[in-house]
Amino acid sequence: MIRFLLLFSRQGKLRLQKWFTAYTDREKKKVIRDMIMLVLARQPRSCNFIQWRDLKIVYKRYASLYFCAGLEASDNELLSLEVLHRYVELLDRYFGNVCELDIIFNFEKAYFILDEFLMGGEVLETSKTAVAASMQETDTLQETMEEYMSKPAY
Numbered sequence: 001m002i003r004f005l006l007l008f009s010r011q012g013k014l015r016l017q018k019w020f021t022a023y024t025d026r027e028k029k030k031v032i033r034d035m036i037m038l039v040l041a042r043q044p045r046s047c048n049f050i051q052w053r054d055l056k057i058v059y060k061r062y063a064s065l066y067f068c069a070g071l072e073a074s075d076n077e078l079l080s081l082e083v084l085h086r087y088v089e090l091l092d093r094y095f096g097n098v099c100e101l102d103i104i105f106n107f108e109k110a111y112f113i114l115d116e117f118l119m120g121g122e123v124l125e126t127s128k129t130a131v132a133a134s135m136q137e138t139d140t141l142q143e144t145m146e147e148y149m150s151k152p153a154y
Contacts, residue, residue, distance in 0.1 A: 002080065002121040003055060003070040004031065005114070007103060010064050012036045015103045016110055020121030035068050049077045060084050064100050083123060090117055090131050112138065 004023075007016035014032055023031065038050060039059050050057040052070075058080045059068040067084045071077070090113050091098040095106070103110050116131045118124055125131055 001072055001075065002083070002118065003072065005070075005118070006032060006035055006066075006068045007110075008032075008036055008039075008066050008068070009100055010040070010061075010066070012040060015065065015100065016107060016114075018111070018114055018118075020118075031070070035070075039066055039068055048081060056080075058084065060088075062088050065103070083118070086126070086128070087114065087117060090128060093128060093132055094135055109135075 001020065003019075003021045005016075005018045005020075006014065008014045014036070017028075017032065019028065034052070035057065038052065038057065042050075044061075048059055050059075054073060056071045056073060056075060056077055057068060058071060058077050059066055060081060061067075067088065069080050069084060071080050088098070091102070091110065094109065094113060095102040113131065113135065116125060116134050
């Protein structure tokens with residue numbers, strides 16, 4: 001089970017965070033600070049797995065963003081690396097070659113894609129087509145509501 005998922009830039013700016021287990025705000029800040037310092041300090045050609053406290057940390061860099069997941073000790077690292085890659089593929093499919101600015105300005109969409117894909121730290125939907133269809137339905141509903149709300153009520 002994934003305990004948390006963090007997205008941060010090469011400069012150490014947190015762009016997205018999702019917690020699947022309960023942490024206090026103080027613990028969250030400490031984990032975020034530790035993860036950013038651990039991952040950014042590593043050499044580019046080093047392994048993408050880190051043992052940290054009682055967790056396994058799996059991370060992968062895509063362009064200027066690091067995708068970092070904290071796993072339980074019994075979880076499969078390679079499978080979680082595939083989960084991170086699938087999330088990036090879903091973001092790419094929706095945004096079209098996703099970049100850091102897409103995450104910054106459309107964070108609610110990035111969270112929605114993540115919620116369609118993962119729930120409670122486990123993979124909910126493996127099909128990229130199903131997640132894309134869900135996103136399309138949501139966008140259509142949002143556009144319809146915006147049209148409806150923009151019309152004057154006489």
